[in-house]
Amino acid sequence: MTGEVMGGDGAVLLEELEKAETAGKAGHTVVLVEGVSDQRAIEALARRNGRDLETEGVAVIPTAGATNFGRFLDLLGPNGHDVTLAGLCDEGEEAELGRAVEAAGVSRVASRADLEGAGFYVCEIDLEDELVRALGAETMVSLIESQGQLRRFRSFQNQPAQRHKIVEAQIWRWLGNHKIRYAPLMVDALDPDRVPRPLLGVLARLG
Secondary structure (H helix, E strand, C coil), X not given: CCCXXXXXXXXXXXXXXXXXXXXXHHCCEEEEECCHHHHHHHHHHXXXXXXXXXXXXXXXXXXXXXXXXXXXXXXXXXXXXXXXXEEEEEHHHHHHXXXXXXXXXXXXXXXXXXXXXXXXXXXXXXXXXXHXXXXXXHHHXXXXXXXXXXXXXXXXXXXXXXXXXXXXXXXXXXXXXXXXXXXXXXHHHCCHHHCCHHHHHHHHHCC
């Protein structure tokens, strides 16, 4: 999760495992995501739909990277607290998540459909890419401008490594260092009929 302090931070991982333990003991539904930006996007979409996940007994927990999915699934799955589970992962982590889901006894996973049947949805490339494509370059540039960061983004566009890319690709790369800030803003800016399928899938899983 480029640009997030989660990965590799053992103290943060332990803190999130403690939150998972607390949620599991309480019998709460748990949504597992790779990083904080994913967490904030899901919480923002829930708010848009008039839902308060905390009040509903739903915990959205970042796992500090896909390699840690197994630890959380062992704790919360059938061999642990056996709570209702859902989650998101990036496309590149689909196999990792599938192995963890199967190893924890949550579900047999032979395909993406099996993952979705277990409540876990895969973002094409990652959630930021899904959101950029859903919003489009013009809306994204306006959103960046609204945050007072347009000059910084224009400077980034002029970097040699970025000049040849289309605007959407430039925005996606730039978000690598800003995704936690922008994730809820991007969700709030979406047209209702343009919400990415993985986000809709997770929210539907929550009832």
